[in-house]
Amino acid sequence: MKAIVYTKYGPPDVLQLKEVEKPIPKENEILVKIKATTVTVADIRSRSFTVPRAYWLPARITLGFRQPKKEILGMELAGKVESVGKNVKRFKEGDQVFAASLVGFGAYAEYKCLPEDGPVSIKPTNITYEEAAAIPIGARTALFFLRKANIQSGQKVLVYGASGSVGSYAVQIAKYFGANVTGVCSTSNIEWVKSLGANQVIDYTTEDFSSKGEAYDVILEAVDKSSFSACMKSLKKDGTYLNVTVPLPGARMLWTKLTSSKKLILSRNSPETSEALDFLKELIEAGKLKAVIDRSYTFEEIVEAHSYVEKGHKKGNVVITVP
Secondary structure, three states: OOEEEEEOOOOOHHHHEEEEEOOOOOOEEEEEEEEEEOOHHHHHHHHHHOOOHHHHHHHHHHHHHOOOOOOOOOOOEEEEEEOOOOOOOOOOOEEEEEEEEEOOOOEEOOEEEEOOOEEEEOOOOOHHHHHHOOOOHHHHHHHHHHHHHOOOOOOOEEEEOOHHHHHHHHHHOOOOOOOOEEEEEHHHHHHHHHHHOEEEEEEEOHHHHHHHHOOOOEEEEOOOOOOOHHHHEEEEEEEEEOOOOOOOHHHHHHHHHHHOOOOEEEOOOOOOHHHHHHHHHHHHHOOOOOOEEEEEEEEHHHHHHHHHHOOOOOOOOEEEEEE
């Protein structure tokens, strides 16, 4: 089968299209013919090994010290089940599915084996493979954190980085739960974030959200570009601060946890199960959530796609169609 392979860390052109061995599903696995995948920020960081300092050692252990352990990237996919292991009960040949492949990567390929009990679910019937591939990580992360905040109808929620993958889904999911949502983004994305359902949108290039005097029940930082002190200034005394990118608290965060009733929830992996994907599938089929796609590239354009995402200005998700 064809796959995008990288054997060393570096710029986008370390990615190469090669022939590799087609996988064979184990007794508890399904073999998926991949129709679409994505380029996530995690793919960019894994390829270039530009990870946050707090992640350095765990990332080296996971990804490889001198060269990549897992030579095929890709953490989201959608496709069709080609065959199943003899013990598989949830899926059958021909099922259309979408999945996250965070543990083993490997979605930059024509085929991928997935465990039946992992984060894989039947694809929503009303969207394309490309749209389905853009759901499993960004939307699942947004849902996981908003649930951790115990979001309630009528609460005021601020999403910083509302035009990115996690942020754009957080706006929609918070609205689904009945929140009053304020999105923070750049000038060019204001109308687009409004179209996702944000009640208010603040342009961070011209305004400091913390200077407006608003107090929020939940602040979700999706890109780690806001000021922590500004967030604390705008967070209610019993509010919840969510940061999807920072794994460990700094000194100021620790002090806040010790001296206030504000809740701080930092980066952590959501459970590797299908439950969240099943829930998101229902939202999509009910018209309550839509996949957010910025650009689509072909398999052969993977280097160009990585170059675009690496610039840090994508809206929502960047999709790769697999032949």
